[in-house]
Amino acid sequence: MCIDEILKIADILGKIGQFLFGLFALFISVYALISKRKDVFKSELSKAQFQEMGRIRNLLNQIFYDVFYVKDFKSYLETSECSLAEMKQEMPEQWEQFQNYKKNSNELFYKLSLPENYLIPKWIEPENLTKHCNQMKQFAPFTVVATGNKKDLVLDYQNSMLELIKYIDVQLKKNA
Numbered sequence: 001m002c003i004d005e006i007l008k009i010a011d012i013l014g015k016i017g018q019f020l021f022g023l024f025a026l027f028i029s030v031y032a033l034i035s036k037r038k039d040v041f042k043s044e045l046s047k048a049q050f051q052e053m054g055r056i057r058n059l060l061n062q063i064f065y066d067v068f069y070v071k072d073f074k075s076y077l078e079t080s081e082c083s084l085a086e087m088k089q090e091m092p093e094q095w096e097q098f099q100n101y102k103k104n105s106n107e108l109f110y111k112l113s114l115p116e117n118y119l120i121p122k123w124i125e126p127e128n129l130t131k132h133c134n135q136m137k138q139f140a141p142f143t144v145v146a147t148g149n150k151k152d153l154v155l156d157y158q159n160s161m162l163e164l165i166k167y168i169d170v171q172l173k174k175n176a
Contacts, residue, residue, distance in 0.1 A: 045118070046121075048119055049119055049120070049121040050121075050172070050176075052111075052119040052120065053120075053121065053124065053168055053171075053172060054172075056108065056111060056112075056168065057165055057168045057169070057172075059104050059107060059108040059111075060108065060161045060164055060165050060168075061161075061165065062100065062101075062104050063101060063104050063105055063108065063161065064158055064161045064162070064165075066097055066098075066100060066101035066104070067101060067139070067147065067154055067157060067158065068154065068158070069094070069097060070097070070098050070101045070144065070147045070148075071147050071148055071150070071151050071154045072148070072151075073087070073094065073098060073144045073147075073148060074144050074145055074147070074148020074149070075148065077144065084144065098144060101142065101147075102142045102143065105136065105139070105140075105142035106141075106142060108136070109133065109136050109137075109140065109142075112129045112130070112132055112133035112136065113133055115129040115130055115133075121171075121175070123171055123174070123175050124168070124171055128164060128167050129164075131160070132160050132161070132163075132164045135156070135157055135160040136157075138150055138153055138157070139153075139157065
């Protein structure tokens with residue numbers, strides 16, 4: 001074997017080594033990209049779940065105050081012999097409060113009706129959401145009449161909201 005043949009063999013082995021090293025580096029890069037992408041997705045999902053729980057807590061808080069006033073609107077309408085259309089024109093602030101109550105209640109009812117929703121974190125027990133959702137069903141469809149007819153249940157409903165707010169607060173602190 002002459003020197004030229006040995007150099008050619010060494011050159012071929014060197015190129016094979018470079019190719020294998022490059023292939024190994026490419027494999028590691030692709031693996032890192034895939035695993036990093038999963039981590040980014042998980043962290044974005046966790047962030048979205050925390051935000052969703054904050055929105056649910058905020059909706060509960062708003063409904064807590066609105067339901068207290070909305071329950072009396074029916075009595076006011078009956079005593080003043082006023083229609084909803086007249087209320088809308090004569091009492092725009094109360095009408096807006098009722099509309100907010102209705103919109104927020106419908107949104108919250110939808111969210112709590114689906115406790116397996118991917119935006120609800122696993123550390124929130126679905127039973128707590130279902131329990132409050134069942135309480136909300138008594139006030140559906142969240143109208144003046146439906147809420148006004150349930151005046152005696154409003155205090156229990158508000159207590160249920162407070163329980164859920166406290167539970168969400170504890171879970172957010174625990175899992176932050």
